[in-house]
Amino acid sequence: MAGNTLGTLFTVTTFGESHGPAIGCVIDGCPPGLALNEADIQADLDRRKPGTSRHVTQRKEPDTVEILSGVFEGITTGTPIALLIRNTDQRSKDYGNIVETFRPGHADYTYWHKYGVRDYRGGGRSSARLTAPLVAAGAVARKWLNEKFGTQIRGYMAQLGEIDVPFVGWEHVRNNPFFAANPDVVGRLETYMDDLRKVGDSVGARINVVASGIPVGLGEPLFDKLDAEIAYAMMGINAVKGVEIGAGFACIAQKGSEHGDELTPAGFLSNNAGGVLGGISTGQDITVSIAIKPTSSIRTPRRSIDKAGQPTMVETFGRHDPCVGIRATPIAEALLALVLIDHALRHRAQCGEVSVDTPVIAARAPEST
């Protein structure tokens, strides 16, 4: 209830702070019998980890994961899977100047007022570093979903600041540090980020995520609608300020005759719904788009107050991502996986065994997200 557990049947409880000894999570409810080892998880962690290009934070963390429990002889046993990642490259002295001061755009002010005590080092618990355990847990979820349903969950950066990044093909995503599904804009993105870094500013981004290979029927119809839970999970990622499913905000200006996806024996003819109707998956691709605000930690001096309420100026040192959106793609994928596995188990609980073998449904092309 203090908000550090995600999910109801496949639950992930995370712990840790940016500059504490370790971060990690406990997964409870993982089905038994899944082959799982550290390498399965490390691959996703490596996609998110810092220090891999000049466009992200230069903190060097190997993010090496240790499985402490729940796996025996390479197989999940149905008991809790504890994952541990030691912090190794803290530089807490960089944060000495914010002990008494609230950085604009950060959680400093709200943590202080909520708890009356605050681990200011690297943002403490509010650091984006805490997305690492989620990516680790998401890797477990993805593996199960893939083995069970053939589910694939993939994301890409669709916009960086003012620059649109049109979708060209999934094969491009891994070939650039931006997770752009488009090789032609990468040069422009690099120049843009280099310029930003020079002036000590930051910028926002849009990430799209698509899940395919989804059984019909996932999602609880009234409150725990599949799209409501996706919105919750995505808005819970640090810095996210908006979430769309399917047509999203574009639906406002659509007519009903245009928005409602027609059905034929061969499947749906469009996917304005984004794969969810009445809160329940249709079997089409689930399409999600999120807005990520610019990093609040910037070198530009800004007005703020200190704990005594006195005016002051704050400049943020330390090592930071000039666009937190750049590393957000694997995080958004992980959270979508976590929502999906949770609802797969919930559906199975109430309605019995679930399968992906339903009438063929035409998938919406991701570029039209």
Place this chain on the structure above:
Amino acid sequence: MAGNTLGTLFTVTTFGESHGPAIGCVIDGCPPGLALNEADIQADLDRRKPGTSRHVTQRKEPDTVEILSGVFEGITTGTPIALLIRNTDQRSKDYGNIVETFRPGHADYTYWHKYGVRDYRGGGRSSARLTAPLVAAGAVARKWLNEKFGTQIRGYMAQLGEIDVPFVGWEHVRNNPFFAANPDVVGRLETYMDDLRKVGDSVGARINVVASGIPVGLGEPLFDKLDAEIAYAMMGINAVKGVEIGAGFACIAQKGSEHGDELTPAGFLSNNAGGVLGGISTGQDITVSIAIKPTSSIRTPRRSIDKAGQPTMVETFGRHDPCVGIRATPIAEALLALVLIDHALRHRAQCGEVSVDTPVIAARAPEST
């Protein structure tokens, strides 16, 4: 876990179907000692109820609420408050033609595949009629929040189809059937809706909601962030496809030096955050914007399939809102209230008594939402 309960400490469990004998809810966790009677609740229900103008469904439901428990001599006792609303104007025969058919854009297809059985009358459980118990529960939440913190929660329609509805003043909202905060566009909206109704089509809308008088510190920082829970609650409203907090999707193109709200001893200088930083309320106004898709029930014939998978055409009869967004304002307000009271109680549990007496914070003007 089957998704019919909202909240963790102030919980609302709803029940009922559009054409069943009754709908209602059970509120559990309401603080004792709140003066409460049916009239407190009825006022909000009346703002949402159908049949009040030619622009909404013509189903006539008085939506009269009966308090069955939890209130003794006009005071809440801390025990569950059960609220009952009898359905009185069902016309189930209007739905005879969809017994075997899935209406595009509706939950018919997904309910059928999830449960293998479906109450097709008026959409059954997936009907927007089920927002009535939420509005009723929200009225209880609003009353407590107002008495405790002076909280005010207000919404308005900001866009109808292609028509922007700029905010002019809260006093206008109650004077037109659209919840427009602007008297000058009402004529245009009426013509627009009349035209739509003639052609048997529907359209989407954008609703903005603003909560003011909020204590600092509400929201759990990792998963149950206040904004994440708002996104969850809003996306759970029928037909919502997108949610924004504060600057929302506009933050993508913002620079960090522009987005991060500066602080002075007199308060924040802007509210791009929408009143939430790191998942916790700042004490500023909480600003939310949602996209509502066009009504799926339209008189235009559309392609679909029947239960046997055979192609068919569907036209929807019955009485429907040509824009479900028109009645969505009180619903969105209610859900925001329900999220806020839940987090007020959660905050009190972990951190002790909560108050709104914190340093004065400049509220963001709602028109800039």
Place this chain on the structure above:
Amino acid sequence: MAGNTLGTLFTVTTFGESHGPAIGCVIDGCPPGLALNEADIQADLDRRKPGTSRHVTQRKEPDTVEILSGVFEGITTGTPIALLIRNTDQRSKDYGNIVETFRPGHADYTYWHKYGVRDYRGGGRSSARLTAPLVAAGAVARKWLNEKFGTQIRGYMAQLGEIDVPFVGWEHVRNNPFFAANPDVVGRLETYMDDLRKVGDSVGARINVVASGIPVGLGEPLFDKLDAEIAYAMMGINAVKGVEIGAGFACIAQKGSEHGDELTPAGFLSNNAGGVLGGISTGQDITVSIAIKPTSSIRTPRRSIDKAGQPTMVETFGRHDPCVGIRATPIAEALLALVLIDHALRHRAQCGEVSVDTPVIAARAPEST
């Protein structure tokens, strides 16, 4: 979280007070496709209802149940099942003398201190009348368990005050007002109760419950052990002060070589475990025994204090059961059913479809409970 919901996947949220307009519950998570009508539920309610013999309270309540939702054309749809029972025979004036006074053994004192407000009429929410909605919900659970696994849940009174009631056969239970599984002691029980009633006193009882036809594997191993959840559910029944599973307190003096149930290819050779090992069902009969305290409402004057803390004497008028244990058998059965269905769904969620087709296990005879 305010404690009016039982279960995690098959949840029962109850509402109502002894002298309010109605009591009832909302069941969420019931699997779809179960044939269900009011008569299925009424049969169990009739076994619990008051006024059926001179040994129980003379309040006349038909306890007629109305299904408000979740059932369509006689089949559960997977949506919430709301059950409503109107109160009809309140005599609130009988309670005028306790408005300002706390009855010994009752919840008057604790409700007052917890909430600062109290519905004193008939005990309000703390009345045993609130077990009626549980019996109703239990009837739904029992029907599903029986159709799915052939589960049978049966209870009997094993002790009334100082009188042991040895188990003879299930067929006797329905033939006497005490739920005694033994025709020979019924006369003695009647005399005993008649004597008690004359002196205005009350007495305790022991109820045994046995569930047979249980799949192996129900129960979560660490905290939500099947036996822990049974203990929780049973101790939640009004007036219960002790719970045993299997050998119960007798296990203290047992040796390990005596207690541990040996296995053979034909099944277990004994059932000291009461059907649960390591928190998980073994497939044997689940055997539970509970202690119910004497009714606190007695005509004997007793010392107490009033709200002002001044000494006073209290005598309880109104209509009461001289032994609340007499009507407790169907209640305990219902709660066992509710725990079992919840764990059947939880097991299915994590481990897949559940079946009762496991190696034949010798059931423990109920008389040795």
Place this chain on the structure above:
Amino acid sequence: MAGNTLGTLFTVTTFGESHGPAIGCVIDGCPPGLALNEADIQADLDRRKPGTSRHVTQRKEPDTVEILSGVFEGITTGTPIALLIRNTDQRSKDYGNIVETFRPGHADYTYWHKYGVRDYRGGGRSSARLTAPLVAAGAVARKWLNEKFGTQIRGYMAQLGEIDVPFVGWEHVRNNPFFAANPDVVGRLETYMDDLRKVGDSVGARINVVASGIPVGLGEPLFDKLDAEIAYAMMGINAVKGVEIGAGFACIAQKGSEHGDELTPAGFLSNNAGGVLGGISTGQDITVSIAIKPTSSIRTPRRSIDKAGQPTMVETFGRHDPCVGIRATPIAEALLALVLIDHALRHRAQCGEVSVDTPVIAARAPEST
């Protein structure tokens, strides 16, 4: 939902297996501002740890705890507190003979049927070793309760096999390996255990726990009654088969005029209720008694079956407690503390700040438990 989290507002999620690399837990919801360091926790762990006398298992585990998060500069921050205990003295080869066989009285059979996979080393997750993280979490709960309310939670062994251990005084409990509150029976207990060990058998025990310094008002009245939650927590301890609150099973033969605790301005005159009326704390001592079955791991050969269903004989080697009840006292105390802190927070959420300053209530002497 897979049952590895205890509590609703002060939650403890545990992980680990007897012979895995580590065990531990994550506490979520701890109030901020509590002074806490490893020594606060280690003291309780040392009372439970193995190898401290010849009457308990000879496995040597220092049970050294590491705080991984949630504490900054010696103060809890309100974020999750992760506690890690490395396993150091596993001897997994001792368990080679049970890879294919189910030990009578153990969870081997049920884990195997539930999950289809099983970590057989030392009982895996079903080992009593998993109570260590609970004792650690309980130490945090006790510290907060003591600082907030002056709560004291103490337990003692009240019976070992056939030997009653009458309560003499709390000061004796720490002076013998049995947690006996009586110096005179210690010699007899030692001889009894020495004899048992020689014949390779085991025996059960009764543990009593008493909490004093409890505010009035803790506990949710319908399902999450304080006594119901205590029963749940206690029955969740490995090997517990029975739980009593207050008079417990003795209440069956009591009259109402004897059982109901009378009140005077100076407090209650007795404590048959065990400190709980209507599920809510009265402010009196909370008194609990539990039955612990004899250890299932014994050197006596017993009949069983293997995975193929074939008959076999099993003798358990490895290092085991001949009476698991001997080390159960600190575990039962910890669980009572965890239930109490959870309900203190729940009460504060709904009803506001809680205090222990209520009318003086006479505490029941523990010897009369």
